[in-house]
Amino acid sequence: MSKVTQSADNGSKANSNDIYNIVLLVVDIVMLIVKFWLAIAEAIVGLFRAPPLDDVNGKVVLITGTGHGMGKEMALQYAKLGATILCWDVNEQTNNQTVKEIKNNGGKAFGYVCNVTKREELIELAQKVRKEHGFIHVVVNNAGIMPCHPLLEHTENEIRLMYEINVLSHFWIIQAFLPDMIERNEGSIVALSSCAGLFGLINLVPYCGTKFAVRGYMAALVEELRQKNPQNNVKLTTIYPYMIDTGLCKNPRYRFPNLFKLIPADVAAGSIIEAQRQGLEEAAIPRHFVAAEKIGRLIPRKAMRLVNDFFDTGVDTDKS
Ligand SMILES: NC(=O)c1ccc[n+]([C@@H]2O[C@H](COP(=O)([O-])OP(=O)(O)OC[C@H]3O[C@@H](n4cnc5c(N)ncnc54)[C@H](O)[C@@H]3O)[C@@H](O)[C@H]2O)c1
Ligand SMILES: *[C@@H]1O[C@H](CO)[C@@H](O)[C@H](O)[C@H]1NC(C)=O
Ligand SMILES: *[C@@H]1O[C@H](CO)[C@@H](O)[C@H](O)[C@H]1NC(C)=O
DSSP states (O other): OOHHHHHHHHHHHHHHHHHHHHHHHHHHHHHHHHHHHHHHHHHHHHHHSOOOOOOOTTOEEEEEOTTSHHHHHHHHHHHHTTOEEEEEESOHHHHHHHHHHHHHTTOEEEEEEOOTTOHHHHHHHHHHHHHHHOOOOEEEEOOOOOOOSOGGGOOHHHHHHHHIIIIIHHHHHHHHHHHHHHHHTOOEEEEEOOGGGTSOOTTOHHHHHHHHHHHHHHHHHHHHHHHHOTTOOOEEEEEEEOOEESSSSOSEEOSOTTTSOOEEHHHHHHHHHHHHHHTOSEEEESTTHHHHHHHHHHSOHHHHHHHHHHHOOEEOOTTO
């Protein structure tokens, strides 16, 4: 064979390869367009139909920060739904009280004293509860603190402790329980962010950092699970509560108290449980705050600030 015919041969091969690749690309694009509009249609239908609720009866639910506030209310309500509750809190006395109330109501609960900043203890405790209770179906990273004053008045220890509790502990807990969930391809991890994870708020500069961090790592983990396994069925739910009446928010401030009143802790807990059982990726309390944030971002900053100043809502310093 002469060199000329050989190269002509290669040329036609390359040509048919090109055509093949173009056909593949066109098929890909058509599929993208069809699936894109199907997903949009599905989302629109979803606006009018609540997703079904997962059954938690007989399942094991682990919650941090169960001694008080939303953690305690979630523990009580999950127990009423028939789940076994593993209560983790640094405060032994209040945690015991939660366990006692659940048992008095005829529910099942086990209390564990645990300071979530202590990574080694956390990992040991995680192994222990997996041995004692088997598969942990739902993990709720709820424990959190909220020092509230201007950035320049925050101490180093305060800032470090806040990141340890509100963010870093979540990683240790997820690393302990996610492998079982991936293996069984089921289960659910819930993380408490905050409206302070949607908006920047005065007196809460480091706290907003922790809550934006929660939002960020959860969004990234959703992608990691989905791309590793397109059939992934491990659910992640990020929660953005507005001001909840637990005492964490010491000096709430609002111009229109009727419009922005504190939400009772038991109502907030019910809303979190519903979001988890529906498998929602994101849920604010009240629900429309996620949409408010998206719309707010479309509006020029200066205009949005005028609206914020008009509503004059936030938290005052806890130091006066
Ligand atoms: N209350 C609100 O207005 C509000 C709004 C948005 C988000 N959140 C978030 O919701 C979550 C719960 O808030 P809450 O108001 O119910 O809190 P809370 O103060 O009522 O209760 C928090 C519980 O966590 C426990 N805890 C604190 N540090 C701990 C540690 N190192 N190890 C283990 N347990 C620890 C406490 O002992 C307490 O029982 C927090 O992450 C908070 O940031 C609260
Ligand atoms: C909490 O309960 C445990 C187990 O029932 C008990 O050993 C412990 O003393 C209790 N602690 C407090 C502070 O009540
Ligand atoms: C939890 O541990 C940290 C140190 O890692 C400590 O600063 C903090 O005070 C502890 N929390 C409680 C409530 O004991």
